[in-house]
Amino acid sequence: MWSVMLNKNSVKKNLFRFIKLGVAFELGALAATYGFWYKVNRNIDFRFYLHENYKFVLDAYYKIGETIDPEYKGKELDYDYWVKTGKITHSSAKKYMLRAMDKLCLSNYNNHDPIDRIIKRQLQRKKTEEKNNLDFSGSEEIEKFIEAFNQKQKEIEKEFELAETLDHEMLSDHFSNLNELIQSLQKFYSNATIFLRIYDKKVCQATLQNLQIKLKELENRLLPRKKFGFKSRINKLEKDDGKKNGTSIKNGVKSKISLISHNDKLIEEEICGFRHKNDEILFLTEEEIEKKDVLLENLKNCTVKLYGNPTTIHMTNLINCQIYSGPVTTSVFVEKVKNSSLHLACQQLRIHETTDTDFHIHVTSKAIIEDSQNVRFGVYNFNYEGLENHYKISGLSKEVNNWNKVDDFNWLAADKPSPNWTILTD
Known part of the structure; x- marks a missing residue:
């Protein structure tokens, strides 16, 4: 009897001994595995292997994902985007893959949140691209x-x-x-x-x-510009403000002022305007510009007011001028204008080689600038008696105004605004 009991005790001792040895072996194996991975992960040769074979390692990562979740679509969504588009380099793709593997290994295998987040992120990106008509890759x-x-x-x-x-x-x-x-x-x-x-x-x-x-x-x-000639019929009306020789002071600078209505009109019946003028105030009436093309050329330090409804306006070589116009039936062409302020209402506005100029506009299509710098845009603010009627005659819609929409033909980047034009703050 005692011998039987001794045998049972020895069996129990041996069993506990084997259990302890098994646990110790498991712990040792786990520690050895961690140590091996720790060393390998920092080994230059191993990292070089990952760099050179990241596509194959990436495929292994997707197989792990598919094993965990049979409906996993990571490979379908990610692989084409990374590899075919070339938007992620070998090195960055490897780092991205390693971070994803770390998240996968550290998470609970029964919890598919990391995979779901990847899928949602890719689907969201795809929706955004489709919305912007950029579904190209x-x-x-x-x-x-x-x-x-x-x-x-x-x-x-x-x-x-x-x-x-x-x-x-x-x-x-x-x-x-x-x-x-x-x-x-x-x-x-x-x-x-x-x-x-x-x-x-x-x-x-x-x-x-x-x-x-x-x-x-x-x-x-x-469709060339019509040739024209000038005939001078000067009829100066000097303003008597108590100063001799018709001089007055504006902005602290003395300048001669001529009030002109019928001066320097073009011989051509369908074209009128002014050219080669300095330091003058010029204006044309409704009767003078109705259904006509207006040309303003080579003006300096002048103020021009067009009270009416011209068909088109052409401006060339203006320096430090103030231009005010009623509604224009078709287009306004501006070229080589500097340090000026233009108040215009029209269907189309094209601006070339213009610098440091403010545009107060009402335009039914987008304004176009080319070879121009430091031009600013604000709302049309010229007001005079008969303006409403001229709007009706011109056919311009007061409800449609694209004053703040400008196309710069010298700036084709879609993701950044053109530095050549800005919005007026006042």
Whole structure:
């Protein structure tokens, strides 16, 4: 009996001994595994292996995710975005993958939150891209964009050829349509800059610039400015303000002032305006500018007021001038204007080679600037008797005013505003 009891005790002791040895072995193995991983993870050769083989390690990571959750879509959503678009380099993709593996290993395998967050993040990114019509990625999408861009360019080129065959009366509307097509193509390109390669961007920018140049050359050739001559019929009305020789002081500077109504009118019946004037106040009445083109050229330190409804206005070489105009039926063209203030209402406004100038405008389409710097835009504020009637005659809608929407043909980046124009604060 005693022998049986001794045998049972020895069995228990041996059993406890084996359990202790097993636990010790497990702890030792765990410590050894951690030590091995700690050393390997900091080993240069191992890190080099990860760098060179990150795609295969990445595939292993996705297999782990699929094992944990059969519906895991990480590979489908991430792999194409990382590898095909080239938006993440080998090194950054490796770091991103290692961080994701760490989160996966440290989380509870029964809890799929880390995977869900990855999927939600990718789906949200996809929705955002679709919303902005930027669902392009990879070489196939770039090729689709280039094909569409070239197709739109060919359509514009055909419109250029059509302009050669149109009657003179139809050219103005045709050129306006061409300008809108080029603006649309520019917007199409701007929306795609986020995924285009540097080479593709340079080609598209060069194409857009060539189209603009061709449009300007074609317009100058087929729809040139009317030639004109001046005849001088000076009728100065000196303002008697108690000073001799009609001089007055404005802004602390003495300047001669001439009040002119019928002076320096152009011989051409459909064109009127002023040119080669310094330090004068000039104005034209409703009867003088109705259904006519107005030309203002080579003016310095002048104030010009146009009380009425001209068809178009052309301004060239103005320095330190104040220009006020009633509603213009079609377009206003501004070129080489410096240190001036312009108050205009029109359908289209095109500004070239202009600097340090304020525009107070009412325009029904976007204003266009080119080769211009430090131009500022505010709301049209010229008021005079008969303005409401002139709005009706011009056909301008008072409800549509794009005074703060400006296209800069020298600034094609979609993600940053042009530094060449700003909004007036006062």
